[in-house]
Amino acid sequence: MTETAYQKCINPDCGAQFDCGQSMFKCPACGELLDIRYDWDKIEVPGKLSDFGKRWAGRDNRLDFSGVWRFRELLSFCEDQHKVSIGEGQTILQQNDGVAEYVDIQAGRLHLQYEGLNPSGSFKDNGLTAAFSHAKMVGATASACASTGNTSASMALYAHSCGVKCTVFIGSGRIAFGKLSQAMDYGAQTIQILGDFDDCMKQVQDVCTQRGLYLLNSLNPFRLEGQKTIMYRIIEGLGWEVPDWIVVPGGNLGNSSAFGKAFLELKELGLIGRIPRMAIINATGADTLTDLVNNKKLAWNDGKVDRGIIDDYYADLTTRNFSPHTCASAIEISRPVNLKKCLRTINICDGIVRAVTDEEILDAKAIIGRHGLGCEPASAATIAGLKNLREEGLIGRDERVACVLTGHLLKDPDKTVNYHKDKQGRFSNPPVEAPNDLDEILKLIE
Incomplete structure (x- = not known):
């Protein structure tokens, strides 16, 4: 502890x-979310962001090699021995002119932050390295999470690396097999609940409270500290601009919440x-977020969020027995736990919220794949959304845009195969059958 x-x-x-x-993920006084705050006067923060880049020269040091802990002064909540x-x-932050053409952004102005290169294949590792560091600091021996897939894979990987038992709660039939295979292979206990992610989220909180398990969902504020570093690396990739x-x-809104906090702190x-x-x-x-912000006019309001709007909205979901459904399983969530923190980000970043169809x-x-990066469906929501925002005229063609691709293609291969084999997508690329005859095969290649 520092x-x-x-x-x-x-x-x-x-x-x-x-x-x-202390290990707590809601305020014991009022039940609200918690933030991690810093006494910056006590931290020797480098005078300019480019100073963090110099650590690459010493990347034989495990903390300098990490794309999270090289920025450790900006998430200074534990000593190095606990990290x-x-x-x-x-x-990588990849300039991608092919995808830029699809969304009508000027060449050289669209960049894709590809988090699929993380050890577990998704952005979650940025958060789990921080959360497990805190877990180690407080002496946790067992952990748990509810997951649509990516959190479970990352948690199981990190739990194994630091000797912490882990239990994963998943919804019945609501998880991509590519992600589930990781959690099982890394040794996590997997409990399948007859319900969706929101049901699992409620159960895991109760279990953690009763059994003293360390909760690793993005309700955990230490997780969001690690996810801030995705923004630092985007700035780094743009020459510190x-x-x-x-x-x-969107989804559970952990990333958007973390990103707003990251920029606010850098500005301060x-x-x-x-x-x-x-x-x-x-x-x-x-x-949910789209409806609450755009239609119900829910806003941050200096932290005094109108809880009545949220309660009424969730009550209606319950009355209708509503369960979210989308091909993008990573964002198939109707009661995002970081809703209020995301409202703060919208305020900080003059943000906007949109929704896109599964077809989009x-x-x-498919377009992202054709131009050199394989991502899971939730990642592609960013490009679909950007295309629509260009058509609305809200984002200029010459503006510099960074889209976060949160997970690897192999996280959800069934969606990819079905899209191409069914021949229903605009950009489907189905396999072509051929007889076992060289001349016929050569005709196809011509």
Whole structure:
């Protein structure tokens, strides 16, 4: 534990503070979400962001090699001996003019932040390295999470690396097999609940409370600290310049919440001169945030969020027995736990929220694949959303845009194969049958 960080309730009417040596994921005083805050006067933060890049020269040091912990002064909540790392954050920011043409962005202005290169194949490793570091700091011996797939894979991998038992809660038939295979292979206990992700999320919180397990969903504020570093690496990839727009998938809203906090802190530290705008993209079959923000006019309001709007909305979901459904399983969530923190990000980043159809997601995914990166469906929601925002005229053709691709193609291979084999997608590329005859095969290749 360090003296430079503490936990603070996001409710302005409460504002209770707790040291980082405690394991809690809701304020015990009022039940609201917690933030990790820092006493920046006690931290020797480099004077400019480019100083962090110099650590690549010493990447034989495990913390300098990590794309998360090389920025450790910006998430200074534990001592180095507690930091857990398996080489996360070795990701790329790729300028992609082919995808730019599809969305009508000027060549050289669209960049794709590809988080599929992380050890478990998704962005979750950025958060789990931080959360498990805190778990190690507080002496946790067992952990749990609810998951649509990616969190379970990452948690199981990190749990094995630091000797912590782990239990995964998944919804019945609501997880991609590519992701489930990882959790099982890495040794996690997997419990399948007869329900969806939201049901699993409720159960895992109760189990963690009753059994003293360390909760690893993005309700955990330490996880979001690690996810901030995705934005640091985007800035690094742009020569330490801030883009005009960040486009990110919605889902449980951990990433969008972390990203807004990252930019706010960088601005307060004087490390950036401006904050980019942000677009958060949901699927139409799981569009809680879109509906609440655009139709119900739910807003941050300096932390005094109208809880009545949320309660009424969720009550209606219950009355209708609503369950989210989308091909993008990673964002198939109707009760996002980080909703209020995401509202703060929308306020910080002058953000906008949109929803895209499964058809738009799968077409965008195929375009991304044709131009050199394989991603899971939720990642492609960013490109589908960007295309629509260009058509709306909300994002200029010459603006610099960074889209976050959150997971690898192999996370959900069934969606890819079905899209191409069914020949229903605009960009399907089905296999062609041929007789076992050389001349006939050569005709096909011609």
